[in-house]
Amino acid sequence: MKKRSLSSTLIIIVVIVYLLIPLFATAIYSLFAKWTDLLPENFTVQNYVELLTEKDFMMSLGRTIIICIIPIFLTVLLVLLALFAVTIYFPKLEKYVQLICMIPYTIQGVILSVSIISLYAASPGVLGNRLVMLTGAYCIIILPYIYQGIRNSMHAVNMPMLLEAAEMLGASKLYAFFRVIVPNIISGITVSSLLAVGIIFGDYVLIRNIAGTSFKNVQIYLFLTMKSSSTKASAVFVIIMITTFLITLLVLYLKSRETKHRNQKVKG
Structure with missing residues (x-):
């Protein structure tokens, strides 16, 4: 058993090193x-100093983080409400929602x-706004x-059974959903959100075509920088x-902290 555990650990380490x-x-x-040439020339950290002190780059990084948060929040909320309605009231429609x-x-x-x-480009209303279109696209x-x-x-925690138990204690379906179900599926929400962060951070096509250079994110900045300096x-x-990576660590830390706090309340 120990040999198998050691070999599994070595394989994981090799895979991580290969990916990094x-x-x-x-x-x-x-x-x-x-x-x-074969060997590099002139060791320097000037590139990092310039980037971290350059207002244009820091603004582009901030825009990227903002444009990550809003679509993820909206999508998570809409998916939670949709799955709540489908699972409780219209279970036969779940396969169509999934499709x-x-x-x-x-x-x-x-x-x-x-x-x-x-x-939407010619729309006179709010839908004609390029940032609104970009948020919807994300x-x-x-x-x-x-x-x-x-x-x-949701399938892993058996949502209908938990909601029935909460209703027996006097809670409404919607209240029980957000107070009982959502805390129990926070791991799935966290993993999905982090995956979405990676997708949005790596996007160039959507923001280039929809927002252009009027909303420069880090990918636009990266593309423009490649024309002048590869290093x-x-x-x-x-x-x-x-x-x-830091966003991932922050989210996981907040999640573990919330889980620890909830467990302490349960024990208390």
Whole structure:
């Protein structure tokens, strides 16, 4: 048993190292002013100093984080309400809801962006706003990932039985859903949201076609930087990866803290 555990650990370590090789190579490349020969030249951290003190880059990073939070929040809320209604009141419609939520898997970013612009660009109302269109496009792109994660978590906790138990104690269905079910599926929501963060952080097509340069995110900044300096562009990529890593750590920390607090309340 110990040999099997040791071999499994070694395999996991090898896989992690293999997956991190591109990131390490990019980080090393970004620490030199020039690398056109076998060995790099002029070790420097100037690229990182410039980026972290450059207002344009920090603003683009902030825009990316904001445009991540809003679509994820809206999509999670809508999926929770939809699954609540379908599971409790219309269980026969669940397969159709699942089919609709899986459709974005087949939609390419170019097709989606062109379709949205063609349909809403001339609209005089709020739907004609480019940021509103971009938010809606991101909601569509991340919908399958959010839906699948939340749906699997709901099936794992046996939602109908928990709601029945809560109703016997005098709680309404909707109140019990948000006070009992949602805390029990927070792991699925967290994993789905983090996956959505990675998708939005890596997007270039949608924001380029819909918002253009009027809403420059880090991917737009990265594309423009690649035209002038490859080493600086590598530094941008490293900062993007570190940012997503920090967001992941923050979310997981808050989740573990909330779980610990809830367990203490239960024991108390």
